[in-house]
Amino acid sequence: MGLLGRLLLTIDAGGLAIGAVVADCLNETHMFNPRWPPHAKFHNAQTVAMAVILAGLTLYYTWRHAKTPELRREFALISAVTGSIYWIAGLLAILPPGTMGVDPEFGGPAFPQAKLFVGFMAAGLVGAWLEYH
Helix, strand or coil, rough: CCHHHHHHHHHHHHHHHHHHHHHHCCCCCCCCCCCCHHHHHHHHHHHHHHHHHHHHHHHHHHHHHCCCHHHHHHHHHHHHHHHHHHHHHHHCCCCCCCCCCHHHHHCCCCCCHHEEEEEEHHHHHHHHHHCCC
């Protein structure tokens, strides 16, 4: 695998692992929001855990040694999928009626995450494409 592709996939994984924890756990809008019911916090923790697991898988397949070019391409494809699933789900989450990217008490309705989701996903997909070709 080439270095640029791996670096872009690593940026994607960093967004998953660090971004999800900071945005969804370490501030007053989610886990520390006293207005959130326990079940909402459960699903928030579940989503963050999923992001961290996907980040780990993305890094594992990004940096794993491949003995053949075919295996290298397979690892790139796996990295693209694991590095994109969370971002795709985040972009789709705004579609059901009644959802918002930001609660009204914090300035919503808004969806500022969309740009970050697309940016990290693009980094991962471009990185995987560079590795695949």
